[in-house]
Amino acid sequence: MELIAYLKALLGDELPDFLAAVPEPPTVAVNSFKCDRRSFENKLKQWGMTYAPHPVDPASYILASDPLPLSHTLSFLMGEFRYQGISSQLPALALDPQPDETVLDLAAAPGGKSIQVAALMKNRGRLLLNDSSIKRMEPLMANLSRAAVANDVLLNLPGQMIGRLLPEFFDRVLVDAPCSGLNFYTARLQRQHWNVHYLQTIANIQEQLLISAIKAAKINGVIVYSTCSMTPEENEMVLQRILQRYPVMVEPVPDWKLSSARPGWSHHQGYVFPVALQRALRIYPFPDPMEGFFIVRLRKTAGLPIRPVNHPVxxxxxxxxxxxxxxxxxxxxxxxxxxxxxxxxxxxxxxxxxxxxxxxxxxxxxxxxxxxxxxxxxxxxxxxxxxxxxxxxQWLGAQITRSLMELSSDQLHQLLSKGETTNPGEALRYYAATRHGKPIGVVSQSHGKLKLKIPHPFRLVQDTDV
Incomplete structure (x- = not known):
């Protein structure tokens, strides 16, 4: 099998460890605009969840399992937390965005890292989000709105265009590039037709996105490039070409104490990479169960000529x-x-x-x-x-003082499982539906029914919120 042969050349004696690695456990992160850590930890205990703290981010929790699941809690509907993998949280932390800066997330969907960046910015400053996929816009917008992100502007453009449209505009840029996903030996990888030519295709896209990011960053601005792939074709080889041609230098990522972390590679199959790339971070799916990842932090050291676009912004x-x-x-x-x-x-x-x-x-x-x-x-x-x-x-909460309707537990269950419930009243009206005085959404009342638009049917977990 071509994939196994590639993995053998990639990992050598560590191939058995890679093939035997267990999946990353479910991990949830608190959305700081909606909930605080202490309240969420109390909820985890109330739900009977066994958890451990994220090794880097104290507002994130690794679950032993997710039998409920937590996606069927009222807290999830209210945007108090999101699912986001252990490794997936590291690129935004490496970027280290600050309040009142101007920041770009070049490939934003599905939005976990964007929400994380907005939280690190304390919902201040300017956060420009972009994604080239129109299909991913709706779930991305839903995730951002549920988390109450307010400092963002969302564009739907090819990421390769942003550097020319908005040259030297951003203090920090995150490029979490689309990739092969070769980070763990999943059933998906075993089923799909895999070949090394695809790596070159995706690496070309990644390189163009990174070039766009460098153009978009201000002089002295920070760029973080990451992939959820372990292949050097998508990582060190892309960076080697970039370092030869563009005014950027590699900075060390934070010195996180992670058992699965290693420095970037110095060489591979005859390729010798710049010494500076050993400041990059590779995450392996063993010994700890983490998604394979690559993260490098760059700083732009000088300006560069940028060809103007035909139609300026x-x-x-x-x-x-x-x-x-x-x-x-x-x-x-x-x-x-x-x-x-x-x-x-x-x-x-x-x-x-x-x-x-x-x-x-x-x-x-x-x-x-x-x-x-x-x-x-x-x-x-x-x-x-x-x-x-x-x-x-949900965001306004106690600011809403009129057109409120307190729901019973039965009404809440029916609304979230079916999208509607019975309630006397014929004329069309809208209410902020509440439970224990806390708005959960806006419902329409007409012809004896209340209706609420929900992202999916909820088998609502019975807890004190409910």
């Missing part, structure tokens, strides 16, 4: 809360939902014909090229009023 203004276009909408939200307009004073807004978006005051203007969304979707235009989104209702 058009910048769209955002509006403050007292803008003549925005203030009537906020007055309508106050009338229907009781939210004081002054609450929105620290934020800025973008509105189109049917939706109002809320973002941070750092985004005075936003790029129009490939624009998908700006920050948190706050409200949707109906015929004569504005309806809060469910993600906004």
């Amino acid at each position: 058009r910048w769209l203004p955002t509006q403050p809360f007292d803008d003549p276009q925005i203030s009537p909408i906020l007055a309508n939200l106050h009338q229907l939902w009781g939210i004081e307009p002054s609450f929105f004073a620290p934020y800025r807004f973008r509105v189109n014909t049917h939706k109002l978006w809320l973002t941070t005051n750092a985004w005075l203007t936003i790029p129009d090229s490939g624009l998908v969304k700006t920050g948190l979707p706050l409200a949707v235009k109906k015929s004569h009023f504005w309806k809060l989104t469910s993600s906004a209702a």
